[in-house]
Amino acid sequence: MRTQPAGAPLLDSFHIYDTTLRDGAQQEGISYSVTEKLAVARLLDSLGVGFIEGGWPGALPRDTEFFRRAAAGELTLRHAALAAFGSTRKAGTRADRDPQVRALLDSEAPVVTLVAKADRRHIERALRTDPAENRAMIADTVRLLVAEGRRVFLDAEHFFDGYQHDPDTALGVLDAAAEAGADVLVLCDTNGGNLPLRLAETVETVRARTGLRLGIHCQDDTGCAVANTVAAVAAGVTHVQCTANGYGERAGNADLFAVIGNLVTKLDLPVLPEGRLGALVGAAEAIAALADIADDPHQPYVGASAFTHKAGLHASGVKADPELYNHIDPLVVGNGMRVLVTEMAGRASLELKGAELGLDLRADPDALTRSIARVKELEAAGWSFEAADASLELLLRAELAVGTPRERPADFRPVWHRVVSEHRADGTVVSEATVGLRVGTERAEATASGEGPVRALEAALRRALAPQLPWLDTWTLSSYQIRVLDEGSRARVLAVSHDGEREWTTVGANASVIEAAVLALADAVAFQATRLARGG
Template structure:
């Protein structure tokens, strides 16, 4: 397994890695157990150069080795004064991966040179790096396009790399347009033609990056390049989080050291945090929805016969787990399983009643599969529990929009309008009536402050509960400003994170529902 997240993956739109980020990603890749980590192009930018400078002292890699990426010498150039090749030698690592053209069209049009010179550029560059003591991998750019139009030239390029001392020649589907049957056949031809290791590097422009990688392995490739979560330029690279379990669990081909595949999900999500992109829930194997079940037929089958009924592997093998989603598509069996998952006891009658209530609520716009905390509170109530932390008598929110004027005319047209928001809350804690006022940056913030002020000192755990995200969705946009809205609130106590929901045609009321659920859930789990 050759990971190129730090080089090819970093070209994905929305990713911008600091040197510290790259070091932390490399630690996760080593934890997973990949064999090679392509650290970047030492000459490309100061960050990559600094990464290679800091890596030896700041990384303690157990399974992986760092690889520096570069390209062949320039047309009609000399290897001994080529700055790109010299940067690879000076990078301080033992392995280099260089890219060169294997499509005749690119050699004559993009490089503007002859095919013979294109072959020489590859052979000379590999031989020079080998002479400097480096192990060398050669990435044959646009190989499948080149092999389709001029197979003789494409093979000449690979031969030059092999004769120059390349340890592995990597067939690259650079434009991402090849299909699995083409990749498998071409790879098998190359494996039969050469005596060196053959690798595969695919892009996902046609949606076949993982399938093409597996096809190449079936064709004889024993070196696979890809990225965590499929990050990469345009539509991304082969997703190692899918390719690895496909090969290990479906084909019995060892990809990682023993015991490492169970780290797949945690590494996937950790790297997603490091690159500041949300994990994709529908990703195979590692996504939060990969083993989530919503339909009544599925959840009923799971309850009777376990995961094998609707899961192609045991999710624990890749560090994931089964999730049951309750919705208007499910039944009482799914409700009972979800209750057990959340640690709530529900008898058959309560589960049936809650299933009917949930269907009614979902018709109004509630979606509890996205708000487990609110769902747990509903389940507790269905089982007879009533929250007695506080009860609402009423709340009021006022917003005052003002602008500095004189005689009805703005003093300065450039002045920003001032918006003041104030909320008052009246609640009961036992027999005690509490009234508080809060000011905030908008109505939800003001309500939050007012409620916290009213409850101040009565529940110490409240100080640890904080809102971290607030999302609003309009459910029936045809109703314009009178539309029903759904509010989702994410909260944390510093250790755990939970989501609550509110739905109403009044955005403040919907926000209040989600806010109260968030605080009640946090206090209940804090033992209040």
């Protein structure tokens, strides 16, 4: 394993310490393989974090294997130092004879993060020892690790609750670790129950009393983990522990990407190597894919909706000056701005959306007026263009072309259709669809079967149009969603299509689910035909 020297990460004046692979992996539903852990570590290093906590060697076989493979050369780190997490020696034993401490040394990680109880109640009830022995356990373990050339951070578990209950015991934990050679004393809000004002007051008091280098680790049980972390930085900590996308046990941890975004853009702290802030969105999405957790579109800074505007008032402001409704330039963190078009849309919303789609509606005010009226009419009838940019683009192009001679790349129109579903004796259900189309001045019909009526309609539409549109074999209906509206009186179908390079979404709405599906599928084909005809 090649890594930065233990004492010299690139940004040692301020630590971004990531614990996605240990604390983040405790989230329900996350289970990284060793290969996936190595991939996450590479992504975090590419982003430029200072420390990557790889797991708990000796306690978890998968984590032990991760450190073995890292040490064997499978993990090359350019920016980060690798940290192993573990506990102090047990009560009544020697640190050099404790197998857990030995596993930390065997990991070959240049940094070791020790967890130690800082709440007297936990010391007495969970560890079944006293504060003096707890301090000895900390000091002995830190001293041994430092003597073996390791850089040591101490996670003072339950510090804030412990400090409120018995400040002398909590401070004694910090003193014991510092005197033995620990580099950073991390104050942990382990139960996540603190709020920013009180937490910051505690940090300020502890910093003034001890003069030690402090860190912060916040759980998100009150929804304040990011705010608590930023408040602690303002109060003087220079080491923050976070997880990618806020992963973690219960409500999770402080979100790495929100914390970095706030520290850089709001506090002007250069906590990443130059030029890496724009990689936030890509890192967030890649790590979510490895964790097999769906992206949160509303995640601050990196979510797909983080800089998305829906209300007409917002769109008017953005049109005048994007800074009026964006707290930063989205491009700074690798994101982008979007404008959604719904029944709330005004002229500004549609102008901006048209520009996003490559259409200049300002040049044709009448087309803009017609488009607004048509969107409101269709939205009232059950359509939703918010998530169906492809259908919206077709609508706008049609209004812009009113009264203008034009060539249509896919001049077809569904005329009639029929769908029959058969429940067979073996228990299988097969749907068969027949569609009739007007293609130019001619008619076309085709019948096909599929698993369910929508898939059958897709297959029949494809067969009917194949002679005119030979590229249809590259079109795939990847998914569709049916939503029943208005107490069952109408239905909306969203169809997601792709061609191996690009994805697009179309919509249809009708009292009949089948008709709604036909409308969405027809738009899917028409959009791709239009795009290909324009060389897109």
